[in-house]
Amino acid sequence: MTDYTALAERYVAAFNETDPAARRARVAELFTDDARYTDPLADVAGHDGVDGFLAAAQQKLAGWEFRLLGDVDAHHDRARFRWQAAPPEVHAAGSEAPVVGFDVVVTDGEGRIAQVHGFLDRFPA
Incomplete structure (x- = not known):
């Protein structure tokens, strides 16, 4: 059985690596070979696509x-969770993060991410 909270934590850690x-x-480790990541800013597939998207997000931010941000909700092979991104001093001050998102992940039978459906709740222009 997949520990979806641990999976979400590892997923977020990949954005910070x-x-x-x-x-x-x-x-x-986290994604299937043919994983697909889709959000308002990207639609990529495979390890190269996901890695490239993470690199671009790190460059932009x-x-x-x-x-x-909050708890992970999961059932069957799916989990949903919110996340936030901000400079460290914003997190330390407890201020509102300028970027907040909501992701739904679908896993394969081995607990690896096969699909990400991402949504942006808040993103600066």
């Missing part, structure tokens, strides 16, 4: 931290 080789290893 700035070392390209370590990030790539996290992607390979350089120095920011991604964190889980």
Whole structure:
């Protein structure tokens, strides 16, 4: 049985991994070979696509931290959770994060992510 809270934590950690080789290893561990990641800013597939998207997010939000926001809700092979991204000082101050999202992941039989359906609740223009 998949621990979806741990999976969501590892997923968010992949967004925070700035070392390209370590990030790539996290992607390979977390995602199926043919995984598809879709949100308002991206529609990518496979390890190369997911890794490229994470690298682009890190570049756009350089120095920011991604964190889980609230509990993970899961059933069958699906989980949903909210996350936020902000500079570390915003998190430390307890201020509202400028970026907040909501993701639904679908896993395969081994607990790896096969699909991500992402939504942005708040994203600066």
